[in-house]
Every structure is written in C-alpha cells, then in structure tokens.
Amino acid sequence: MHLLLRVLTIGSICGICAFLPRDAAALTYTEVDSFAAPTNATMMIYSPTMDALVLKNAASAIVAIDIESGEPTTRLANTRFTDMTLSPSGRYVFGADYGGENIGYGTPSSTSYVHRLDLTSMTWDLRTAYIAGNVQAVSDTQVILKSIDQWVTFTNNAWGGGTALVPLNTASGYWGPGYYASVYFGDFRYDIRTGRLLHGNAGLSSQEIQAFRIANNEFVKQEGSGIYGSAQGYGGTVVLATDGSAFYYGALQVDPLDVTHNVRVFPERIYAANGSVAHGNGKYYDAHTGLLLGALPFSTTIYAMNPSGDDFWAFDPASTTVHHFMPSSNVAMATAGGVASASSAYSAAFPVSPINNNERAGANWGNGGGWADGTLNTFPDWVQINFAGSKTIDHVVVYTVQDYWANPVEPTDTMTFTQWGLTDFTVQGWNGTAWVILGTVSGNNLVKRTVNFAAYTTDRIRINITNALGAYSRITEVEAWGQ
Ligand SMILES: [Ca+2]
Ligand SMILES: [Ca+2]
Known part of the structure; x- marks a missing residue:
C-alpha cells in the first residue's frame, strides 16, 4: 500500500487546527x-x-x-x-x-x-x-x-x-x-x-x-x-x-x-x-x-x-x-530566480516545484503542494536548487511534512513530526567541481529544521536525504538565506 495515500484519513481530526500566525519576522x-x-x-x-x-x-x-x-x-x-x-x-x-x-x-x-x-x-x-x-x-x-x-x-x-x-x-x-x-x-x-x-x-x-x-x-x-x-x-x-x-x-x-x-x-x-x-x-x-x-x-x-x-x-x-x-533574503525562492530539481519524484502530484514557492506548510499535499521522491525505502534522495547566480548564504531551512498534513499550519521552530518527516540529511553546496557538506542533520524530528553554517558562496545547494519516516522523502519548502 502506498504510504503517501494511506494517511488520507488523518486530515479530519484537525478540524480544530486554527491558523497560527507566522513567527515574528526575524531580520537576519x-x-x-x-x-x-x-x-x-x-x-x-x-x-x-x-x-x-x-x-x-x-x-x-x-x-x-x-x-x-x-x-x-x-x-x-x-x-x-x-x-x-x-x-x-x-x-x-x-x-x-x-x-x-x-x-x-x-x-x-x-x-x-x-x-x-x-x-x-x-x-x-x-x-x-x-x-x-x-x-x-x-x-x-x-x-x-x-x-x-x-x-x-x-x-x-x-x-x-x-x-x-x-x-x-x-x-x-x-x-x-x-x-x-x-x-x-x-x-x-x-x-x-x-x-x-x-x-x-x-x-x-x-x-x-x-x-x-x-x-x-x-x-x-x-x-x-x-x-x-x-x-x-x-x-x-x-x-x-x-x-x-x-x-x-x-x-x-x-x-x-x-x-x-x-x-x-x-x-x-x-x-x-x-x-x-x-x-x-x-x-x-x-x-x-x-x-x-x-x-x-x-x-x-x-x-x-x-x-x-x-x-x-x-x-x-x-x-x-x-x-x-x-x-x-531567501535566495532559493523561485521569485528570486531559484530553480528546483530532484533525484526523482513520486508522481506529477508530488513535483519538486513547490519546494521553493514560499509556502512552507505544504497545503494541498498530494496535489502539487509538496515534493516526494519516487524510490520506496531507498536512499539517498535529493533536491537541488540552483540560484540566480552566485550567492553567499549562512543558513538553510528545510520544511518537511507535518503530521496533520491535510490541515497544515505555518510551521514553527518547535513543531515536531512523528509520521512523515526527514530524519537524516545533509545540506550541500557546489564548489564548482564537487558537492561540499555545509551541515549534517541526524535524528531530526522538527518539521522546520534550520541548518546554520559559516557563510558559503555558491550558485546551488542540495538537500541530500539519507533517511526519512514513512519510506519516502518529503519536502514542502527549502529556504536558503543570504545575499
Ligand atoms: Ca512550498
Ligand atoms: Ca527514496
């Protein structure tokens, strides 16, 4: 049975989920x-x-x-x-x-x-x-x-x-x-x-x-x-x-x-x-x-x-x-010239394009609201964002699918997942000839996971996923903050 579809019944329990305002705009x-x-x-x-x-x-x-x-x-x-x-x-x-x-x-x-x-x-x-x-x-x-x-x-x-x-x-x-x-x-x-x-x-x-x-x-x-x-x-x-x-x-x-x-x-x-x-x-x-x-x-x-x-x-x-x-600013956004690609996609309903559309909650999951890879229980999977030229970035934020995906809310810094999230991944930057690991995450349970690193100048990043809950890799948004 396909795990992406099996969760459809969960949505109804989140009728109480109210809209949560975004975190106060944090200027960095x-x-x-x-x-x-x-x-x-x-x-x-x-x-x-x-x-x-x-x-x-x-x-x-x-x-x-x-x-x-x-x-x-x-x-x-x-x-x-x-x-x-x-x-x-x-x-x-x-x-x-x-x-x-x-x-x-x-x-x-x-x-x-x-x-x-x-x-x-x-x-x-x-x-x-x-x-x-x-x-x-x-x-x-x-x-x-x-x-x-x-x-x-x-x-x-x-x-x-x-x-x-x-x-x-x-x-x-x-x-x-x-x-x-x-x-x-x-x-x-x-x-x-x-x-x-x-x-x-x-x-x-x-x-x-x-x-x-x-x-x-x-x-x-x-x-x-x-x-x-x-x-x-x-x-x-x-x-x-x-x-x-x-x-x-x-x-x-x-x-x-x-x-x-x-x-x-x-x-x-x-x-x-x-x-x-x-x-x-x-x-x-x-x-x-x-x-x-x-x-x-x-x-x-x-x-x-x-x-x-x-x-x-x-x-x-x-x-x-x-x-x-x-x-x-978030240089990964499509509106900033960011172009997303992925190692694979589960189907046209889980495309890579929504990972840099500035929507973090993953609304319309399963219907173009976020990305899932196409290799069951097989890792790594990756998504890549090419910037509009060379950018200097010092942190990347990876948003994965929240448990109540059918009624998602704006992820906070403390929201955890137990069902479908990315647990292990690296953030990588391209140095012109090879991928360089900028940050490593293991045992993650945060829907919104911020990865900080020393300022790095590159024209593209990758999120290389080595493990996730629910047999597939799922991402709703990737932000790369810099100039
Ligand atoms: Ca998105
Ligand atoms: Ca896979």
Whole structure:
C-alpha cells in the first residue's frame, strides 16, 4: 500500500487546527565581506557611492580604505582627530583636528584644523578653523563646527579657496566667530533634510537635547528637552537615523522634528540606526517597536551605516576586523530566480516545484503542494536548487511534512513530526567541481529544521536525504538565506 495515500484519513481530526500566525519576522544579516582593520576604530564612515570605508582611531589618525582594492590612505592630525563626518553627496570626509581650548574661557588654546578627504582621489586638503571639536557637513563645501569645553559654541563655515575656513554666521563678540549655544558639551547631528541641528549634551547632572536650525546661515535656537526635563536619565550617544526618521540620545528615541517628544526607550544605548533598525552593542532592534531582532556574531559599538541603504559595516574590537553585513533574503525562492530539481519524484502530484514557492506548510499535499521522491525505502534522495547566480548564504531551512498534513499550519521552530518527516540529511553546496557538506542533520524530528553554517558562496545547494519516516522523502519548502 502506498504510504503517501494511506494517511488520507488523518486530515479530519484537525478540524480544530486554527491558523497560527507566522513567527515574528526575524531580520537576519549575512556577512558579505570582512578584512583586517588597519587601526583600532573608534568611529567609522561608509560611503557606498565611493566604495570607501573610513576609520578614525582614538589618537591622531584617520585611515580611508578603498574597499575594492583594500588600499589604505592614512592622514595624521596636527593635534588629534576628535570627530569626522561624511558630506551628504558621499564624496568628502571632514575630520576635526582639535587644537584645544582655554578651559573655562571658550577660546582656542592652539590652532584647530579641518581636513577634507576627497574619496574620488583619496587626497586630503586642509583649512584652519576657529575651534574644531565636532564636525557635521552641510555640503561638500560647508561644515558646522562645535567646541568641546563646557558651554559650547558653534560655527558655520564655508570651505573656501584660502587657508582658513570662512565663517558664515555672524560673530558674537567675546565668543569670536562662534555662536554661543547655551548648551553643555556633547555631540550633535545636522539633518540636511530639515536644516536642523540636534545636540545631545554629556551633562553629568542634567541630560538634555536641544535643537537649532540654520536660517540664512545663522543659528536659531529651537525646542529643547529642558533642564532635568524629558531627556533626563538618558544620553551617552547621539545618533540620527540615516533617513532622518528618529534621533537617539542613548537608549532614548525621540522625534527629530520635536525633540521634546519621547517616542520609546530601548533596552540599551543605540549607536547607529537606519529607518527600520537600531543597533546597540552587537544587538539590533526594530526601530519602530523597540523589540530585539537579533545579534551580530560579536559585540561592538562602532558601526558605519549605508547612508541610503540597509547594509552596514561593523568593527570587531576583539579581532580588529571590519565586517560588512547585508539583510538576508531567501535566495532559493523561485521569485528570486531559484530553480528546483530532484533525484526523482513520486508522481506529477508530488513535483519538486513547490519546494521553493514560499509556502512552507505544504497545503494541498498530494496535489502539487509538496515534493516526494519516487524510490520506496531507498536512499539517498535529493533536491537541488540552483540560484540566480552566485550567492553567499549562512543558513538553510528545510520544511518537511507535518503530521496533520491535510490541515497544515505555518510551521514553527518547535513543531515536531512523528509520521512523515526527514530524519537524516545533509545540506550541500557546489564548489564548482564537487558537492561540499555545509551541515549534517541526524535524528531530526522538527518539521522546520534550520541548518546554520559559516557563510558559503555558491550558485546551488542540495538537500541530500539519507533517511526519512514513512519510506519516502518529503519536502514542502527549502529556504536558503543570504545575499
Ligand atoms: Ca512550498
Ligand atoms: Ca527514496
């Protein structure tokens, strides 16, 4: 008697099976590149348009790396680099070379400089500045600088043809060209979309966010969280989401259009963010809910986000390496160009085509809803998926037939089988001449079986099945996650 048909009577007992929602969308990242960092990064910038990664260390160096060639270009400060920023076009990096201040007076103790790196030629240029502690770029030829000592000043500067930056804002007497901001030292972000400057102080007693805007090149004070106000108890980092959708002051997320509006609090300080994800120390969170989404393979607080995409670089301080991560997607799907084939098929009712149709439960089993092989009690059987070109993947998920196959539900990570599932199989990748085993599963009883492995680049995978319950191999879906 054919075992695939014998189970038809089971279906009726699952009238109580309710629809179960899918697991919360788990965002995972695939590491697509990594290399040894030329220095210990305390800050990083990524310019995808120039294919460059720029590292600042805690001392006096900024090192720019041409990602394609790996060639580094090192620039040393006259005193020390305290900050750097990327111009909105992605072409220039500005480095603040801080000459120091007379403590308590807000005047320079020695000359500050701003260095400008042209990423198209990897060449540096230099201007003297009034006080260059922190820097944000308005354009390729305009920067806002901030002092560092206690009650700080801002200057708005043009990158002119002379040896010194040209102040654009009105000088305010004692403070030289600086605008006295009435805020305690900290860090700030400038948002070119709104012309607003968001400052988060490093206040030891009162933690505050203060907004300014640039109008006709002058600084105009806007709303602030207030003394011991709405931002009290937060701080430690200052982050603007790459799309300008949120501002982070430590663990606190506020509305960048109204910094007095607290949106939510994260379980830890946020060090980088785009419109959908906020990065803590290795862990990353849904920017819209605050929920933990996952963690990188290492702890870090040093990120370089793609200013307009969803990939990023992270610095691993334990190994002094940098790693490029991209959101994973299921590259096996037919809609992604995946093409499935198999060692055999039981009949036209059990074809291989549904194993990569993004339907995991196996609805319509026995009627084109999933694959079963055609060699009774004989192993191995295999299914293969050829990708649309070479992909880097780090996990494969194999879904097999659940016990109540006639009324299947979305498989969870813990759903087990006792009747028809795959018990023993390997996940293999093609290296160009042979199949390489990426992961081995034995004694499996999970309907949804995830197989993790070191990132592997290949244009095809196989699931090689060496044993299964019910005399045949049965698969409802195969996912390959990567880029
Ligand atoms: Ca399917
Ligand atoms: Ca077989």
